[in-house]
Amino acid sequence: MNPVIEVKGLSKVFKVYEKKKGIVNILQNLIFPRCKEIVAVNNLDFTINKGEIVGYIGPNGAGKSTTIKMLTGVLVPSAGKLTVCDSIPYKNRIKNAMKIGVVFGQKSQLWWDVPVIESYRLLKELYKIDDRQFEKNLSLYSEILDIKNLMHTPVRQLSLGQRMRCDLAASLFHDPEVLFLDEPTIGLDVGVKEKLRAFIKEINAEKKITVILTTHDMKDVEELCSRIIIINNGEKIYDGDLNTVKKKYISHRILKVEFGNNISSLHIPCLEIIREEDNIKWFRFDHRKNSVADIIKNLFTQYSIIDFATTDPGIEEVVKKIC
Amino acid sequence: MRGLKLYYLYLRINFLRALEYRSDFFAGLFGLIMVNGVSLILIWVLLEKFQDLNGWAFWEIVFLYSLYLTCLGLNNLFFRHLINLENYIVDGTFDRFLVRPWNPLFQLLGNGVSQSGVSDFLLGLVGISLAYTNLSLNWGFIDWGILLLYILNGTVLFSVVLLAISSLSFWLIKSRPFLYGTMEIQESVQHYPIDIFGKYFKYLVSSILPYALINYYPTKILLHKVTNIQIPFYVLYTILITVIFFLLSTTLWKKGINRYQSTGS
Amino acid sequence: MRLLVAFFRQHFYTLTAYRTSFWMTILNTFIKIYAYAMLWTILFDTKGELFAITLPQILTYSTASVALSQTFTWWDGPHIYVANNVRKGNIILDLFRPIDFELHMFVRGFSNALLNFCLYTIPTFLVASVFFHVRLFHDVHHVIMFFVSVFLGYLVLFCLNFLFALLSFITLELSGYLHAYHGIIAFFSGQLIPLWIFPGYLQRILDVLPFKSVFYIPLSIFIRDINGLNIYHSMLFQVFWVLILFLIGRLLWKVILKRTVVQGG
Numbered sequence: 014m015n016p017v018i019e020v021k022g023l024s025k026v027f028k029v030y031e032k033k034k035g036i037v038n039i040l041q042n043l044i045f046p047r048c049k050e051i052v053a054v055n056n057l058d059f060t061i062n063k064g065e066i067v068g069y070i071g072p073n074g075a076g077k078s079t080t081i082k083m084l085t086g087v088l089v090p091s092a093g094k095l096t097v098c099d100s101i102p103y104k105n106r107i108k109n110a111m112k113i114g115v116v117f118g119q120k121s122q123l124w125w126d127v128p129v130i131e132s133y134r135l136l137k138e139l140y141k142i143d144d145r146q147f148e149k150n151l152s153l154y155s156e157i158l159d160i161k162n163l164m165h166t167p168v169r170q171l172s173l174g175q176r177m178r179c180d181l182a183a184s185l186f187h188d189p190e191v192l193f194l195d196e197p198t199i200g201l202d203v204g205v206k207e208k209l210r211a212f213i214k215e216i217n218a219e220k221k222i223t224v225i226l227t228t229h230d231m232k233d234v235e236e237l238c239s240r241i242i243i244i245n246n247g248e249k250i251y252d253g254d255l256n257t258v259k260k261k262y263i264s265h266r267i268l269k270v271e272f273g274n275n276i277s278s279l280h281i282p283c284l285e286i287i288r289e290e291d292n293i294k295w296f297r298f299d300h301r302k303n304s305v306a307d308i309i310k311n312l313f314t315q316y317s318i319i320d321f322a323t324t325d326p327g328i329e330e331v332v333k334k335i336c
Numbered sequence: 337m338r339g340l341k342l343y344y345l346y347l348r349i350n351f352l353r354a355l356e357y358r359s360d361f362f363a364g365l366f367g368l369i370m371v372n373g374v375s376l377i378l379i380w381v382l383l384e385k386f387q388d389l390n391g392w393a394f395w396e397i398v399f400l401y402s403l404y405l406t407c408l409g410l411n412n413l414f415f416r417h418l419i420n421l422e423n424y425i426v427d428g429t430f431d432r433f434l435v436r437p438w439n440p441l442f443q444l445l446g447n448g449v450s451q452s453g454v455s456d457f458l459l460g461l462v463g464i465s466l467a468y469t470n471l472s473l474n475w476g477f478i479d480w481g482i483l484l485l486y487i488l489n490g491t492v493l494f495s496v497v498l499l500a501i502s503s504l505s506f507w508l509i510k511s512r513p514f515l516y517g518t519m520e521i522q523e524s525v526q527h528y529p530i531d532i533f534g535k536y537f538k539y540l541v542s543s544i545l546p547y548a549l550i551n552y553y554p555t556k557i558l559l560h561k562v563t564n565i566q567i568p569f570y571v572l573y574t575i576l577i578t579v580i581f582f583l584l585s586t587t588l589w590k591k592g593i594n595r596y597q598s599t600g601s
Numbered sequence: 602m603r604l605l606v607a608f609f610r611q612h613f614y615t616l617t618a619y620r621t622s623f624w625m626t627i628l629n630t631f632i633k634i635y636a637y638a639m640l641w642t643i644l645f646d647t648k649g650e651l652f653a654i655t656l657p658q659i660l661t662y663s664t665a666s667v668a669l670s671q672t673f674t675w676w677d678g679p680h681i682y683v684a685n686n687v688r689k690g691n692i693i694l695d696l697f698r699p700i701d702f703e704l705h706m707f708v709r710g711f712s713n714a715l716l717n718f719c720l721y722t723i724p725t726f727l728v729a730s731v732f733f734h735v736r737l738f739h740d741v742h743h744v745i746m747f748f749v750s751v752f753l754g755y756l757v758l759f760c761l762n763f764l765f766a767l768l769s770f771i772t773l774e775l776s777g778y779l780h781a782y783h784g785i786i787a788f789f790s791g792q793l794i795p796l797w798i799f800p801g802y803l804q805r806i807l808d809v810l811p812f813k814s815v816f817y818i819p820l821s822i823f824i825r826d827i828n829g830l831n832i833y834h835s836m837l838f839q840v841f842w843v844l845i846l847f848l849i850g851r852l853l854w855k856v857i858l859k860r861t862v863v864q865g866g
Contacts, residue, residue: 027599087434089597103597110437120428126353135345139438141338370780377784378793385798386648389640510621517625520632532643533636 017191017223018061018084023093025054025079025247053079055247057093063190066217066224068238070231070332076247077227081193084225085115098190111140114184114222118196121180123168129179130164133186140187147186154182157212174205181209185216192216194226198233210236231332243332262331267324268296268308273317281311292319342438346446354451365455372459375527376401392529395470396559402463404526404551407490409460413453415495418444419515422505430596441589471559479558482571486554493550493578500585506592522547529555546581549574604700608712616720623720630671630725637663638733653797658824661735664726665820666792669751671721672714673758673815675786679706683766684779692770696858703854706766707759714755739825746832750819753839757814760846761786767850770857791817795826811842 028048054076061067071077082088083095086102086109095102102109116122123132137147155161158178168176177197184192194213198206214237216222228234234241235255243251243258251258268284272292279286279294283303288295298308305323312318376398383394392400421444424430433440464483468475475483501518504511521540524530525547530538541548553570556562562570616623638660645656652659686692695702730737738744765782787793789812796807796817807813818835821827827835 082431085435087431087597089594091598106434107437107439110435113435115432115435117428117431120432122432124349124353127349131349131352135349138338138342138345139436141437366778367780370784374780374784374787377788381794381799382644384800386644386651388647390643390647513619513621513625516622517628520629520636524632524636528636528640533639537635537639 015063023057068234068241071244114189118199271320399467406460409457410491411494417448490550503588668726672718678762680766790815814839
């Protein structure tokens with residue numbers, strides 16, 4: 014194993030000035046400002062190896078962004094150790110910047126008013142990319158991301174999905190070792206999301222780029238991440254693969270059944286109906302107490318069944334449950 | 337070298353951007369001619385009536401005014417956008433500066449150009465030439481050298497004062513009002529020879545807010561209003577103040593970045 | 602009247618939301634008052650015989666002029682409002698509001714002027730009067746005459762601005778001329794300098810134009826350079842121009858409205 018990111022005892026504490034209304038309080042604050050400490054990240058440990066795609070998830074305000082900002086060198090930690098590609102991000106900010114790619118979903122890194130290709134040329138110089146590497150990546154990315162036709166359009170005229178694709182390519186020209194994606198699919202439609210996920214998978218497989226992804230879209234996590242880290246209130250709650258966490262925290266599965274005729278009532282006690290649409294019904298059941306085979310056998314003997322399927326509830330459920 | 341090349345590329349992208357918005361350069365130029373025209377006509381009317389202002393003739397004041405305008409124009413062209421730092425901090429653009437492999441200050445410097453600076457600069461040069469002709473000046477090498485030195489120095493001085501004010505955004509959210517707060521002082525220094533405002537004002541604009549070093553002292557030198565022995569002293573003093581302000585504002589900037597990196601706001 | 606109060610509240614809240622800017626405006630006003638006071642003192646000391654009035658009178662004139670500028674704010678008004686909304690393309694909404702457009706503009710501007718008068722003009726003038734032996738009021742009659750004249754001056758300024766605003770409907774792009782217009786107001790109204798400083802031929806022209814109603818007449822009444830029956834003559838002059846400009850504005854407005862309706866915007 015080859016660790017790319019190592020984090021040990023990482024903490025970040027913000028001091029916030031308390032603001033209270035009223036003249037007395039304002040005056041008092043001018044002379045003796047009262048500080049409140051907010052622990053954004055608390056004693057975090059994890060190691061990420063080369064080539065992993067890690068989903069970094071948790072509710073709003075859990076400390077995801079703060080962690081990403083420390084890993085990218087924007088913020089200096091209050092305590093703890095961290096190394097990214099064998100260097101300490103906040104100490105060697107520029108060296109670190111050369112080895113990482115960062116995409117902030119809400120904020121484009123491209124120059125707003127000029128054609129996309131101009132931004133790319135500037136990034137080429139900024140990251141000291143040689144001509145060959147630049148040309149190679151340019152043709153590779155414009156092919157997979159389908160952005161060839163956008164090169165001469167000013168960024169402000171791009172749709173959100175087009176812009177995101179261009180942004181993702183921009184963060185990869187210098188072949189970074191680690192790619193940080195902060196909410197990359199936010200606000201995009203399903204088709205574009207699919208395209209982005211396929212692209213991330215592909216570059217991860219091909220270039221062995223380590224990817225760290227924060228997202229609220231659990232579909233991203235399920236399709237991309239081999240491993241997830243869940244944090245809440247600044248602390249790590251879970252670190253491991255997706256299926257284990259599901260097994261651990263999810264006590265039920267969903268069974269979808271299409272009946273041959275209309276059923277008014279059902280006589281299987283362990284099935285709890287949650288939705289119905291004509292002859293299709295969805296049920297919830299505890300898969301640790303009841304085996305799927307038994308339930309299906311039971312159904313088939315009592316009713317006429319056209320089709321059935323079982324599904325897991327999404328990772329949303331897990332996060333909801335833990336936090 | 338890499339820094340210079342990057343700076344050039346940043347500026348290039350900003351010129352491209354300016355071209356996209358090339359709405360009415362000439363309307364802007366006309367507007368600036370008007371603004372500066374009004375100020376100079378006022379002085380002309382006053383001196384038409386009163387002949388001189390504390391020993392200064394009309395074209396001497398035009399020189400004083402235009403030298404200031406020239407430096408202001410260069411500053412506006414290349415450095416004016418330093419004051420946008422407060423927006424970049426609020427909207428998160430500054431985070432992006434920090435994850436790029438280049439000094440954030442240079443990224444900030446490269447992040448804009450202002451068209452109006454060109455007009456200011458050109459008007460300033462026109463004013464200086466007109467004053468030069470009307471005052472029948474005949475400068476030697478040294479005088480031209482001093483002019484050039486002071487134009488450069490004035491531009492740097494403007495920009496480092498601006499950097500110091502902008503860096504306040506790291507602590508206070510808004511720094512623009514503080515720049516706005518110096519506006520009237522700047523106008524007074526630009527329009528009139530400062531000795532009419534009394535010695536305290538003169539001390540103020542020669543030290544803490546050193547705007548007088550931009551036009552007042554060089555004009556005194558170049559229009560021979562000081563003795564030759566005083567000249568080196570003036571030049572050294574100006575450079576000293578510029579260096580102090582340079583160090584001060586870059587320290588403030590560094591401290592500001594450290595604060596930003598530990599508070600994230 | 603209710604509308605006036607509503608606008609007044611709105612302006613007040615915007616102003617208090619930008620507290621630093623408020624203090625910086627106060628600071629700038631003081632510096633401007635100081636600069637003009639020093640300028641006049643120097644000119645009076647060297648060429649006192651060229652003044653038609655005494656030193657305290659000219660100092661009062663210039664101090665009051667700077668303070669009153671914060672009320673009149675001729676660089677902001679219906680012409681700016683119209684220019685901005687024409688550019689944004691939503692001026693059409695204003696044309697079909699249930700309130701007369703000119704009245705709407707007046708209430709908007711006047712409420713702002715009232716607020717500025719209380720927050721900027723009175724405090725800065727009173728504080729400055731302590732420093733520069735400025736003369737205040739003589740008697741009640743003087744007070745009344747001054748305020749009536751200021752109000753008339755405001756009306757003339759409003760009508761001028763409104764006429765200029767109407768030009769925006771016709772030409773659609775005024776930004777280039779704005780500075781020229783503002784310069785004309787500053788000069789010809791007596792805001793920058795009392796009109797008797799201008800060369801004789803210009804004085805004779807300005808004497809019949811409406812501009813002097815804005816600053817020169819009220820301020821001259823204030824410093825008692827205009828007194829006795831002349832006060833009433835000057836006020837008649839102001840009233841005359843208010844009526845004339847108002848009528849021209851109405852007429853032009855009708856024409857423009859017709860044209861806009863016919864063309865469908």
